[in-house]
Amino acid sequence: ASKHYQGKVSRQTRCVKLNYAGEFHIDIVPCIRSKFLFTETENVCNRLTNEFESCSSIEFSKWVRKKNAVAGNNNLIKAIRLCKYLRDFKQTFSVKSILLTTLLASRITLSEELFGTDSFKDLPMALKTLFNRLDEWLDEQDEMPIVNNPVDDDENFNRHWDEDKFQNFKKQVKKYNGWINTAYHEMDKEESIKGWRKVFGDKFAPEATAKAVEKQKSLPSHCERLRWPMANSPQKLNVKAVLQKDKSSVSIGDLAAYNTIPKHHWIRFNVKDTLDHQTSIFWQVVNTGSEAANDDCLRGKFFQGSTIHKESTLYRGTHWVEAVAVRQGVCIARSGPIVVKIA
Incomplete structure (x- = not known):
C-alpha cells in the first residue's frame, strides 16, 4: 500500500523480500516469541502451509558469534560473505544462506573452542581452512545429509535442498577448493592474484594493486611452475643445507x-622429514646470471631425486633450490626456495 515500496516488495514463504537497487535485498521475517514459565519459544509463519515453524534466531546468532570469536578478527563472518559472493557470482550451485552459514561455521571444532587455534589467523587462511574442511566433510557424505539448526533440533535447513542440488554442491566445492589451494600456495604474487581471480572473477584486486604487482619481479621464464596440485593442508618440508669444500668432504658450516x-x-641439501615409500622427492634448481646463461645452464625444471641432493657453486649470481614431496600425484609438502648467493 505504501508508494515508497511499490514494485520493490514480494511475499515469500516465510518473509517479505525488500529489493534494493543493485544486487541487494533484505528478507523481513515476522517472528512470534512465546514464554511459558522459564521456557521461551520462537516461531515463524509458513504462508503456504498456514502453520508455525520452530526457530531459534537469537540462539543461532549467538552460536555463530561464538564460532566467529574462535576464528578471531571477524574472519569467519568475512569468509562466509566471500562464499556467498562466490555462490552469487558463479551461480554454479544453489544453497540457502542459513544452510551455508551452518555448514561453514560447523567446521570450527569444539577442541578449537576450548583450546584456541591459529588456523584462521588471516582471511585467506580462514577461507582455505573452511573450504578444505568442508570438502573433506562432503567427501564423507554419499547422499544428502540432514543439517539441523545447531541450537534447535526441531528445525532443519534442508527445506530448499534436494539430492541433485546437494551432489552438485559437493562437486562444485571440490572444484573451488582446488582453485583456492592453488591460489593460496602460489609463491609468486602475480600468479597468486591470477589464481584468486579464477575463483572470484576479474574484479578481484583493485587496479592500483594490479599495477603494483606488475612492477614486481616475477619468476624467470625458465622457472617451471609447480606441476602438481597442492594438498588441502600441505606441510613444510624441512631441508638442511650445509657448505662443503668438495663434493665428498665434511661440512664447513650451515648455508x-x-x-x-x-x-x-x-652444497649438500638434506630432507630431514621421515617419508613413507609412497612419497617421492622432486628438486628444482634455478640459476640466474650471465655465467649460467652463457653456459646454457639456467635450469629450472623439476626432477626426481632422493632425500639428499648436492650442487656445486659454479656460477656467480643469486640462485635457489627447492624440494617438494609428492604422493599419488599431489604435492603434500614443499620447502620453499632456499636462496644461494654465489660471489
Missing part, C-alpha cells in the same frame, strides 16, 4: 650462516 658463497664449493 644460512653465509651471506654469500664462494665459487668452486659444494
Whole structure:
C-alpha cells in the first residue's frame, strides 16, 4: 500500500523480500516469541502451509558469534560473505544462506573452542581452512545429509535442498577448493592474484594493486611452475643445507650462516622429514646470471631425486633450490626456495 515500496516488495514463504537497487535485498521475517514459565519459544509463519515453524534466531546468532570469536578478527563472518559472493557470482550451485552459514561455521571444532587455534589467523587462511574442511566433510557424505539448526533440533535447513542440488554442491566445492589451494600456495604474487581471480572473477584486486604487482619481479621464464596440485593442508618440508669444500668432504658450516658463497664449493641439501615409500622427492634448481646463461645452464625444471641432493657453486649470481614431496600425484609438502648467493 505504501508508494515508497511499490514494485520493490514480494511475499515469500516465510518473509517479505525488500529489493534494493543493485544486487541487494533484505528478507523481513515476522517472528512470534512465546514464554511459558522459564521456557521461551520462537516461531515463524509458513504462508503456504498456514502453520508455525520452530526457530531459534537469537540462539543461532549467538552460536555463530561464538564460532566467529574462535576464528578471531571477524574472519569467519568475512569468509562466509566471500562464499556467498562466490555462490552469487558463479551461480554454479544453489544453497540457502542459513544452510551455508551452518555448514561453514560447523567446521570450527569444539577442541578449537576450548583450546584456541591459529588456523584462521588471516582471511585467506580462514577461507582455505573452511573450504578444505568442508570438502573433506562432503567427501564423507554419499547422499544428502540432514543439517539441523545447531541450537534447535526441531528445525532443519534442508527445506530448499534436494539430492541433485546437494551432489552438485559437493562437486562444485571440490572444484573451488582446488582453485583456492592453488591460489593460496602460489609463491609468486602475480600468479597468486591470477589464481584468486579464477575463483572470484576479474574484479578481484583493485587496479592500483594490479599495477603494483606488475612492477614486481616475477619468476624467470625458465622457472617451471609447480606441476602438481597442492594438498588441502600441505606441510613444510624441512631441508638442511650445509657448505662443503668438495663434493665428498665434511661440512664447513650451515648455508644460512653465509651471506654469500664462494665459487668452486659444494652444497649438500638434506630432507630431514621421515617419508613413507609412497612419497617421492622432486628438486628444482634455478640459476640466474650471465655465467649460467652463457653456459646454457639456467635450469629450472623439476626432477626426481632422493632425500639428499648436492650442487656445486659454479656460477656467480643469486640462485635457489627447492624440494617438494609428492604422493599419488599431489604435492603434500614443499620447502620453499632456499636462496644461494654465489660471489
